Amino acid sequence: MSNRDLTRLLHRIGRRGASLGFVGLLCLAIAASLAFPPAEQRAATGYTVLAAIAPLDVWALAWCATGALCLVQMFLRSDRIAFAAATALLLLYGLVYLISTFNGDNPRGWVGAAVWLAFGGWIALIATWPEAEAADRATGGAAVIVADADGLIQSWNPQAAKLFGWSTEEAVGRPLTILMPSRLRHQHVEGLARVRVTGASELAGRIIPLIGLRRDGSEFPIALTVNAWHSDDGIAYTGVIRPLRGGDAD
Structure with missing residues (x-):
């Protein structure tokens, strides 16, 4: 791809789309880590807490679907559904870790909770940036x-x-x-x-x-x-x- 082609692509995607692309790739990476974890990792506290709520394959499917949605909508003029899905899943993850801290299942779960909740808040903030449709109306x-x-x-x-x-x-x-x-x-x-x-x-x-x-x-x-x-x-x-x-x- 030439520099000119790359410039065109970046301007078409914009800051919202680029952020959504990053989130989409991250979601796919998380899905892979849940779908194919090593045996010793599957026994880790964080994984057992998640498995107690739903099978890890279900969590992996949720992350995979969210990642695919983000990667598709990063090229579209309206991307609200992808941002909403990614924010909801990140916040849910954070709440699961937070609750596991308070009920004693994961004493250090508050660390993961802080990371996931902060990440979810960051995505929610990016979602407030104007999208292409709003710019046209403005x-x-x-x-x-x-x-x-x-x-x-x-x-x-x-x-x-x-x-x-x-x-x-x-x-x-x-x-x-x-x-x-x-x-x-x-x-x-x-x-x-x-x-x-x-x-x-x-x-x-x-x-x-x-x-x-x-x-x-x-x-x-x-x-x-x-x-x-x-x-x-x-x-x-x-x-x-x-x-x-x-x-x-x-």
Whole structure:
């Protein structure tokens, strides 16, 4: 996989998806440890406590199903079910360990309980991050594009794909100039150069009427609101684009 392909994949998944992928792999690892434990490990206190509630194979199946769900929904726009399932299973595990501490079955179970409950709380916190659907609603269904200091597209929401005709995989990594007629591109390049020198954009926060260019070569009027901000990699831009009357993709 090339760096460009990896960049596209990471931007499509986002922070929520990446976190969900990590949780999914962890769930599968836990499932394997429960399904195929060595004989001496099966006799460990933690395993006997779990086996007293349900067979280890049942626990393994629950972790495996949760892990598979996380790995599938990490690529989807709505991932609430996966986050809810992972949080519930982690908290349940923590409660089992905590209860076993109080009833004397596992005197040091509070250590495992603290770890599992903290992990479950962390997953519940990540679940509060905005997902793709919420981001679309927050921008009123507008096209939202993020670009780096060189004007290369880094993020591309579904409405941008609908408006301009480029899919996320096709758009990420390409220059913003694909979205504008050739007669406007020189002005755009000069503007980026000025921002790199001054560190600020004169157009930030303003609604700018422009002409957009679809993939099929057709032009249409748009309203652009752009903001420049400083990231770890330098200046980045976020543009919110809405078609003006007569320019909707529908």
